[in-house]
Amino acid sequence: MALRKSMKAGVVGTVLAAMMAGAFVVPARAASDTAASDTAPAGAGHRATQRAMDAAVKAGTPGVTAQARDTGGVWASASGVGDLTSGAPRGKNDKFRVGSITKTFVATVLLQMEAEGKLSLDDTVERRLPGLVRGNGNDGRRITVRQLLNHTSGLFDYLDDEEYSRTYLEGDGYLRHRYDTLPPEKHVKVALSHKPLFDPGDRHSYSNTNYILAGLIVEKAGGRSYEDEVRDRIITPLGLKNTSNPGNSIHLPRPSSRGYSKLFRSAPDRIDDVTEMNGSQGWADGDIISTAGDLNRFYSALLGGKLLPPKQLKAMKTTVAVPGSSGMSYGLGLARIGTSCGTTLWGHSGGMTGWLSMAVTTADGRHQLAYNYNGDWDRTSMVKIIEAEYCGT
Numbered sequence: 001m002a003l004r005k006s007m008k009a010g011v012v013g014t015v016l017a018a019m020m021a022g023a024f025v026v027p028a029r030a031a032s033d034t035a036a037s038d039t040a041p042a043g044a045g046h047r048a049t050q051r052a053m054d055a056a057v058k059a060g061t062p063g064v065t066a067q068a069r070d071t072g073g074v075w076a077s078a079s080g081v082g083d084l085t086s087g088a089p090r091g092k093n094d095k096f097r098v099g100s101i102t103k104t105f106v107a108t109v110l111l112q113m114e115a116e117g118k119l120s121l122d123d124t125v126e127r128r129l130p131g132l133v134r135g136n137g138n139d140g141r142r143i144t145v146r147q148l149l150n151h152t153s154g155l156f157d158y159l160d161d162e163e164y165s166r167t168y169l170e171g172d173g174y175l176r177h178r179y180d181t182l183p184p185e186k187h188v189k190v191a192l193s194h195k196p197l198f199d200p201g202d203r204h205s206y207s208n209t210n211y212i213l214a215g216l217i218v219e220k221a222g223g224r225s226y227e228d229e230v231r232d233r234i235i236t237p238l239g240l241k242n243t244s245n246p247g248n249s250i251h252l253p254r255p256s257s258r259g260y261s262k263l264f265r266s267a268p269d270r271i272d273d274v275t276e277m278n279g280s281q282g283w284a285d286g287d288i289i290s291t292a293g294d295l296n297r298f299y300s301a302l303l304g305g306k307l308l309p310p311k312q313l314k315a316m317k318t319t320v321a322v323p324g325s326s327g328m329s330y331g332l333g334l335a336r337i338g339t340s341c342g343t344t345l346w347g348h349s350g351g352m353t354g355w356l357s358m359a360v361t362t363a364d365g366r367h368q369l370a371y372n373y374n375g376d377w378d379r380t381s382m383v384k385i386i387e388a389e390y391c392g393t
């Protein structure tokens with residue numbers, strides 16, 4: 001899920017949007033998920049990253065948790081607080097809502113299904129979801145699965161709908177409705193109440209609606225829930241014991257910190273605890289809960305060719321230009337990111353009300369970095385953490 005591009009443009013909307021104007025960074029080789037103290041001296045080789053995390057906290061983010069994996073082993077660290085009321089520190093092994101990083105999981109499942117002959121990237125949405133995408137100029141007969149995954153469908157982002165935003169993302173509306181169960185079809189209906197932004201294939205425009213539809217296609221092609229497919233194809237085989245889909249649960253599994261948001265335009269300094277929310281309000285565009293360690297294992301396996309055959313991994317890494325960005329392009333649920341020092345990274349950002357996350361890896365899957373903020377308002381410093389890890393700046 002990704003936050004609105006106006007007030008919420010970094011929370012529920014993808015953090016990628018905030019990073020489009022700047023450079024990005026990459027991580028190192030995958031190792032075991034043992035504690036940092038068991039593999040290398042705390043902070044060894046990652047001092048710049050720690051300084052960037054501390055600076056984010058000094059600038060106002062409550063806390064940061066991070067893990068890097070490279071040829072030196074595993075480095076895990078945290079900065080700031082996990083609970084503004086008690087003052088408890090942010091944990092190195094915290095679980096958190098990863099937001100739009102979920103999209104890489106969904107795209108991986110669909111590409112596995114393509115490799116198995118269950119569908120084609122060139123199938124139309126109409127073929128897979130007959131009659132669903134119609135009205136206001138929207139036409140599923142003209143949109144392909146590939147265009148959903150690389151955000152070239154032209155479909156309106158349901159999170160940009162003003163009424164939806166007032167009801168579920170902002171201020172008193174969010175606080176009243178945070179526990180509501182929202183079926184994915186509601187999100188589609190909201191999106192289709194708007195005309196498409198452009199003809200399918202014309203350009204890239206990030207839309208969470210695309211991955212709601214992708215999740216529905218997963219269910220049609222597999223004959224069971226999207227959550228079951230993600231669990232059995234990715235979570236269980238990779239041993240991601242700290243990763244889960246919440247369904248309509250409101251709780252965040254422990255260990256975890258509290259999540260915070262600035263929900264009110266009229267009170268920009270007000271901070272609300274938004275830890276509890278109904279997981280169905282994200283679904284296939286952003287519902288997954290995970291840890292920095294599990295995200296690093298996932299991206300290492302993905303870029304290392306352990307989840308997809310070469311043909312499908314090549315398709316995932318075939319990118320389209322992101323308008324207005326610098327050094328970034330977007331594939332199938334996977335972004336290509338260029339850093340200031342010339343390192344190319346692959347990964348995804350994620351925003352959910354109360355949380356900002358990032359997970360990136362080098363192309364060979366040998367150096368990863370994943371981290372999370374338990375506050376959703378500072379996107380700028382997230383880029384600095386990537387630069388610190390990969391460029392030492």
